[in-house]
Amino acid sequence: MTEHSEQPHSDNPALAPATTETIAQAVADIRSHHDQPVIDPVAPRERYFNRELSWLAFNERVLDEACNTAHPLLERLRFLSISGANLDEFFMVRVAGLRGQQLNAVEHLSADGLTPAQQLGAIGESADGLMRRQQVVWRTIRHELAAQDFHVLSNDKIxxxxxxxxxxxxxxxxxxxxxxxxxxxxxxxxxxxxxxxxxxxxxxxxxxxxxxxxxxxxxxxxxxxxxxxxxxxxxxxxxxxxxxxxxxxxxxxxxxxxxxxxxxxxxxxxxxxxxxxxxxxxxxxxxxxxxxxxxxxxxxxxxxxxxxxxxxxxxxxxxxxxxxxxxxxxxxxxxxxxxxRPDLKWPPYTPRFPERIREHDGDCFAAIRDKDIVVHHPYESFEVVIAFLKQAAQDPDVVAIKQTLYRAGKQSAIIRALIDAAEAGKSVTAVVELKARFDEEQNIMWASQLERAGVQVVYGFTNWKTHAKISMVVRRENGSFRTYCHFGTGNYHPVTAKIYTDISFFTADPRVARDAGQVFNYITGYVEPHDLELVTISPHGLREKLAAMIDAEIDHVRAGRPGTIWAKMNSLVDPAIIEKLYRASAAGVQIDLIVRGICCLRPGVPGLSENIRVKSVVGRFLEHSRIFCFGDGEQMPNPKAKVFISSADWMPRNLDRRVEYMLPIENPTVHEQILGQVMVANLIDTEQSWLLKPDGSYDRVSDAGGKPFNLHRYFMTNPSLSGRGAALKKSEGVPRLKLRRGGA
The missing domain is CATH 3.30.1840.10 (Polyphosphate kinase middle domain)
Known part of the structure; x- marks a missing residue:
């Protein structure tokens, strides 16, 4: 969250200049590609929710989990503390940026048409209410803890x-x-x-x-x-x-x-x-x-x-x-x-190690060579990712490793594996992102250790963050080279991998390998990629690819076929993408969005977004994976649907000022797991979900007398399709999920 200049923070999305013009340009771009009119952006406050207030609404949902009596008491206390830590960071970064604008008389408007001063006023009122509620929740939890022989004593009680x-x-x-x-x-x-x-x-x-x-x-x-x-x-x-x-x-x-x-x-x-x-x-x-x-x-x-x-x-x-x-x-x-006090916490959970890897006697390369595999964290162990790199470090046939590092944690087995590989004489390249907020100091330390071990350390771009999570391992096989790749939606961080839901995708597809090689050359040598076969990256093409996929669903509706979009992300802020989604809704495309945190899109507004539904999932694990799905002319889920995993949220910074990736999933088993398991489970969850209303408020989803469904519990108790391997055929299988609005 800094050197403090008298200029606004150029890397801060809240401080992006002239958002009204950005909106107008977004609509103009849509018009240039379509002959049908779109709704004019005449009332920003009626089209967009304020980014900062939407974030505060997310933190209210986090705080609400501290009131959820279905959770153990100390887990409720943990949610309360998280809401406090979140609010601290919000003031350190977001409010600080707006305050800087105000002090320097910068009057750039937010997407919803508010000046910095107006936003600060609204933030102050909302944040004060949230902080008052935190104190009420703390008094309640403290009282309930005391009833369980857990006491926080005032001086008069000693x-x-x-x-x-x-x-x-x-x-x-x-x-x-x-x-x-x-x-x-x-x-x-x-x-x-x-x-x-x-x-x-x-x-x-x-x-x-x-x-x-x-x-x-x-x-x-x-x-x-x-x-x-x-x-x-x-x-x-x-x-x-x-x-x-x-x-x-x-x-x-x-x-x-x-x-x-x-x-x-x-x-x-x-x-x-x-x-x-x-x-x-x-x-x-x-x-x-x-x-x-x-x-x-x-x-x-x-x-x-x-x-x-x-x-x-x-x-x-x-x-x-x-x-x-x-x-x-x-x-x-x-x-x-x-x-x-285990009686006041969630029962401990031990992640599964994918059976697919065990079937190959722990040989990650053999398992990946046999078939693409996806690992669903935290239900499946992050140890798979560490094992992949450890095996690469120890394998005499591995000649090169390339790795991006955004957040690696304090005790990082990933760093140890890269050092071991370099000391074994392998060519090792690490792209260390120094601009990973609040991890800069840790990353500088890792970079120094890596360099001392002989790793080629690259810091990427000066103005852009390298946010893509990619590993490449080049191995000598049968007189030639084969490249194994890992693409993650989360960080190479052993702690967050236990509480963040993320996707790790492993493949030996030569097309992906060629694309990954170009991405690394772009980061290390500024050599812009050309003719990428599968991977799409920002800031070169990811925005355009997303727009084209939305346009394709509009075209399906015009041709009399179903148009469907499902997307899961942490934040939805980008005005141009929001305008595209509005246009798709107006054309009749059915859109379901799972946005955990900030959402500036206003759903369910007649004539604007009546075909868009937005939900947020907040529960035991933090939903972090980015998954984008397009029906391709059929109702979802279907085997033909275009399914992508990504490192990018739909925010201006991710699409314009970061190096991100988006990768299509083609393997049928992995496709079914991500679309039919992960996405459907998120859509039908009734126990940890909130629905965003047109007025910006969130309502907790109710099972309305139906069968309740908890997506985290489902994945904790059922094996994945991709990681289960041959053992799946010998068992009764994984309970299939059916999409029915409001329940499973």
């Missing part, structure tokens, strides 16, 4: 024995790392880092009545909650612990008043076009990120007015100030979910 233990803990584990700082003309208010949590005190010296004001920044090395010893979970927040022993921190002083506060700073990194050395630039920019402008100041309710004024003045003009009526720093509640 017994004498516990108080004695806490005092020893405070003296030995906390006090040595605390550094109070006096605030007076000789000691100005210090810098508070991003997400810094602090206490401010007004004190009076007992000996002579001399007043003093002290600031205490709570070090991040201290836990937010201290667990009392014993079998029963009892926690005390760090701020309450410090307050309990203020006399030990300030001996000889009387406490007159205190308050807690937390700051959020502008944390986006803007790329300078002339940056000559990206690594050096990012090392500097990461340090500057920590010193960005204060965007949000959150203060504890009940803070004395004089202290509140002092903190506000120190934050500077432009900070969005709000008061917390309860717990400050909701994201920190995640620490409590580490408690060993």
């Amino acid at each position: 017994d004498a024995e516990s108080s004695r233990w806490l005092e020893v803990y405070f003296r030995e584990q906390v006090l040595p790392v605390l550094t109070p700082q006096a605030l007076d003309p000789a000691h100005p208010f210090p810098f508070i880092p991003n997400k810094g949590f602090s206490l401010i005190f007004d004190l009076k010296r007992i000996s002579d009545g001399e007043p003093i004001r002290e600031l205490l920044m709570i070090p991040t090395t201290l836990p937010r909650f201290v667990r009392l010893p014993g079998d029963i979970a009892r926690y005390v927040s760090i701020e309450n612990l410090i307050r309990r022993f203020t006399a030990l921190l300030f001996p000889g002083y009387e406490l007159l008043g205190d308050g807690a506060f937390r700051v959020i700073r502008d944390s986006d990194i803007e790329i300078e076009e002339e940056a000559e050395d990206l690594v050096r630039y990012y090392n500097t920019a990461i340090k500057r990120r920590r010193r960005g402008r204060v965007i949000r100041l959150r203060m504890e309710g009940g803070m004395p007015e004089v202290l509140e004024k002092h903190v506000c003045e120190a934050a500077g003009q432009g900070a969005i100030v709000s008061e917390a009526t309860g717990f400050l720093g909701v994201a920190d509640l995640d620490q409590l979910t580490d408690e060993n």
